[in-house]
Amino acid sequence: MIFLGYLRGCAQCTSATDEFTIIRGLALQQNNRQVVWITGASSGIGAALAKTYSHKGAKLLLTARNSQNLELTRASLSAPELAEIYPADVTIREDMSHLMDKFDSLGSFPDTIILNAGTYKPMSVADFSSGSIREIMDLNFHSVALAIELLLPRLKSRGTGHIAVVSSLAADKGFPFAGAYSASKCALVRLCESLQVELLDLGIYLSVVQPGFVSTPLTAKNKFPMPFMIGADDAASLIFKKLQKKHLSIRFPWQMSWIMRVISCLPESLALKVNRWMAK
Numbered sequence: 711m712i713f714l715g716y717l718r719g720c721a722q723c724t725s726a727t728d729e730f731t732i733i734r735g736l737a738l739q740q741n742n743r744q745v746v747w748i749t750g751a752s753s754g755i756g757a758a759l760a761k762t763y764s765h766k767g768a769k770l771l772l773t774a775r776n777s778q779n780l781e782l783t784r785a786s787l788s789a790p791e792l793a794e795i796y797p798a799d800v801t802i803r804e805d806m807s808h809l810m811d812k813f814d815s816l817g818s819f820p821d822t823i824i825l826n827a828g829t830y831k832p833m834s835v836a837d838f839s840s841g842s843i844r845e846i847m848d849l850n851f852h853s854v855a856l857a858i859e860l861l862l863p864r865l866k867s868r869g870t871g872h873i874a875v876v877s878s879l880a881a882d883k884g885f886p887f888a889g890a891y892s893a894s895k896c897a898l899v900r901l902c903e904s905l906q907v908e909l910l911d912l913g914i915y916l917s918v919v920q921p922g923f924v925s926t927p928l929t930a931k932n933k934f935p936m937p938f939m940i941g942a943d944d945a946a947s948l949i950f951k952k953l954q955k956k957h958l959s960i961r962f963p964w965q966m967s968w969i970m971r972v973i974s975c976l977p978e979s980l981a982l983k984v985n986r987w988m989a990k
């Protein structure tokens with residue numbers, strides 16, 4: 711079914727005059743401009759996505775908690791006049807409901823939504839805490855569920871829309887010190903997989919983005935080796951291209967994606983050896 715829906719989506723693609731693909735049935739708004747809402751747009755991958763979409767002529771709605779950093783993102787865009795800043799904490803229902811009301815009143819509700827805000831915090835057995843896990847789940851998982859809940863009635867009534875959820879290749883496997891992060895990102899993948907078919911039948915695409923290591927303030931804190939790390943701009947350009955083609959699963963870089971696929975298929979004894987080596 712997902713495959714059929716995907717084919718249906720591809721069949722709707724016309725050859726575009728530029729890279730900004732025009733999709734029939736996807737309500738491109740005012741002047742055929744794509745309206746894109748990005749959460750976590752003040753830094754890293756989110757800020758790079760804003761730059762990429764701005765370069766392609768999209769109208770942008772940018773969200774994060776820190777409005778000064780959002781202003782810096784806006785200043786870095788090729789078309790800052792087409793970007794609006796909506797500071798909010800994505801974990802707070804009132805903030806998010808308020809945002810939806812504002813978007814409703816704009817007359818140009820976003821047709822592409824990138825739920826990217828997230829965090830990583832290492833946690834060992836020594837500092838194991840259900841409270842820390844709850845905090846990570848709140849931001850990385852529950853905030854996405856909340857956004858989807860608030861978006862669905864709006865997108866359903868339009869019969870169109872594209873939501874992209876930023877997970878991670880870390881969703882594939884539990885590694886030492888990354889349990890809470892990995893669990894939160896895996897929960898996102900499973901949630902999206904289970905919703906995709908029903909949503910396709912409603913005309914709504916739900917993509918899961920699983921990056922490997924990307925150079926951002928989040929990874930700058932890491933002290934361990936990060937193989938095949940790519941720059942945030944490269945990551946954003948890759949995500950943009952795949953989202954325009956309506957890919958439902960976006961995994962990159964390919965080398966890390968395959969390594970993760972292989973590691974997740976290893977027999978238990980070998981998988982344990984890999985984790986022992988990583989824990990050193």
Ligand SMILES: NC(=O)c1ccc[n+]([C@@H]2O[C@H](COP(=O)([O-])OP(=O)(O)OC[C@H]3O[C@@H](n4cnc5c(N)ncnc54)[C@H](OP(=O)(O)O)[C@@H]3O)[C@@H](O)[C@H]2O)c1
Nearest residue numbers: 750752753754755774775776799800828878923924926928
């Ligand atoms: N970098 C990587 O290697 C990598 C790999 C795989 C997946 N990812 C995922 O990609 C996403 C972006 O990561 P990044 O590396 O770009 O991280 P980043 O540079 O730390 O950016 C995180 C963004 O999320 C925002 N944010 C954090 N808490 C928020 C909240 N409660 N409400 C609203 N916004 C909030 C931050 O802004 P404020 O602090 O101003 O709110 C910031 O804009 C995350 O979901 C991450 O898990 C990253």
